[in-house]
Amino acid sequence: MTGRAAKRTWWSLAVAALMGALVLVPAQPAAAQTGAMIQPVDGVVTGVLSNRCGSTDSDHYGVDIAANSGKAIGAAYPGTVTFAGWTSGGGNTVTVSHAAGYVTRYLHMVQAPSVGAGQAVGQGQLLGYVGSTGNSTGPHLHFEIWRNNAVYGISPAYTCGGTVTKGAAINLPFADLPAAGAVAERFAFVNAAGVLHVKDGAYASWQAVNAGGATKAVLGGNWIGWIQGGSFYAKDGVYGGWLTMAGGGQVRDIAISGNRFAFVNTAGVAYVKDGPYAAWQAINAGGATRVELNGDWIGLIQGGDFLAKQGIFGGWLSMAGGGQVRDIAISGERFAFVNAAGILNAKDGAYASWRAVNAGGATRVVLAGNWIGWIQSGDFYAKAGLYADWLALATGGQVRDVAVNGQDWFAFIGSGNYYAKQGPYTSWLTMAGGGQVTDIALAG
Template identity: 65%
Template sequence: MIQPVGGRVTGVLSNRCGSIDSDHYGVDVAGNSGMAIGAAYPGTVTFAGWTSGGGNTVTISHASGYVTRYLHMVRQASVTVGQQVGQGQLLGYVGSTGNSTGPHLHFEIRRNGAVYNLAPAYSCGGTVTKGAPINLPFADLAPADAIPERFAFVNSAGVAFAKDGAYSPWQAINAGGATKVALSGNWIGWLQSGNFYAKDGIHGQWLPLAEGGQVSEIAVSGGGWFAFVGGGNYFAKQGAYAAWLTMAGGGQVSEIAVNG
């Protein structure tokens, strides 16, 4: 992970740099109002709105059970729930909304619901540089540009489950009825009742890629290719919103693969 902003540290875990506070779960970095805040690591926005203490707040879910939070933004976030963000991508701007005594970013990291100990990487009165690596060991977290280590299965009720990292908890990603799940890169695809759906990451929004009840086989590529068999014909497209291309007709196709 990287530092979301640069500035002077005015609060650390359980300590507001002058007063002990066991409910202070992150680090405070003071800065001028309007300074840009970047995502510490790629992930999916799971909250973007107002909290009574944190003011304008963004929460991002990452691989391997990690979650980061960004509080006190000057105005509404620059991202929306369900949006995939890259490392360093703009989330909003430093402010003093909510329970705050001046412009700063309150930054938290949690893993599997537990507060992550930021103390070794920050000291009261010290400074941090935006974009610099956070000097902490993030177990099971791959480099930001790596393909996620993702696992998925479908149970007997047709519920598809997925998780990023072998030690993360399983998450249900549909309500049931799936007969197949396919993974590649950050994309997850599934087949239900002859229809093909996909999403970009575990917390992304489902997109109906091919409906009509005729899909019998699906494939997904990390390069953004999607493919399916419908009525014995092979169709593919690069990108979720592109037009489908007929790759093989004749009604004889039963199995497909796509790469790149």
């Protein structure tokens, strides 16, 4: 935070009233879980506690991470939002309370936070976007960690001029704070009657979440989404109540990633929002046929081209032009597309060079973890990274759709049945038979 903003906020006053004087928590407590919290944003460190990387400010209680305006900010650890709003010094600010007396704060967001007070958030869940509101001279995130009403000694994890990567573990010991739990392995399919079935765990029982009419299912975080009658519906978990995300019978494609939702309407206008109750933001003028979400990235097929942007307010990048793009996928910083000749191209990093991973004939691509999967001539192929050898996972020319998740689960529709397995060398499980499966999804 630039200047003495932390001192001028209500938070500083509250802390002063509670503790009387600043006490730094030692950076090496006993029985600590190292790396339990994760970095909230990508960027360059420009201030660490009182060291302003060129000057000293004893009232500076966190780390400054310079980043482009509009970059998404994720929660460092699961918790409950205790404040989301405006402070005079911090601008648009979020405070999250965590287990074991920890509190994190995120300042200077470009607009009102994407979460509200009292809301539970997961690790990495979107809180808002980098900005320069309040007492700030340029776009950056001011990030603070407190424990038991005292500033936590974060300096060992940050150095002036160093870079941090969003989602990477913060290399500090966090006493009594366990590593955040993994996402549940969730499976979903739509049958010929349009009934969407979902279950958590490969051997659990299927639960029907609608009465019929669904044509597509997507999974993201704890959210389940589907298209039904041209409308976009979603529910928070298998047993949550369903919400109408976008009605009117005009929805053509949908996507969910974490707490971000997107859809494309029949005019090809793509809409995105962060949080189920937020307002939709149109991100293009029309012509889109497909939308893809992963992490902070948003991808579109528009006019046969692959466009991508980082965050709702980021600028568009032309990933692949020429009007030849037929399918796209994004996972982390990996991007992939299939062109009209069926050549699958992939790259690691938005500005890296594309690498062809087959000779042609592909019709579909999926990405998850380090895996690249695709359908080619009705068979299911996969490879573990750009330079690995490819594996034939399911042959016979009957594969209609495929899915992969980050826990090495592979799935496909073959002859109307849903098959899945964990690991490329295990046997396939029949998840749903009867020849009635029309769409599948995996999460985890």
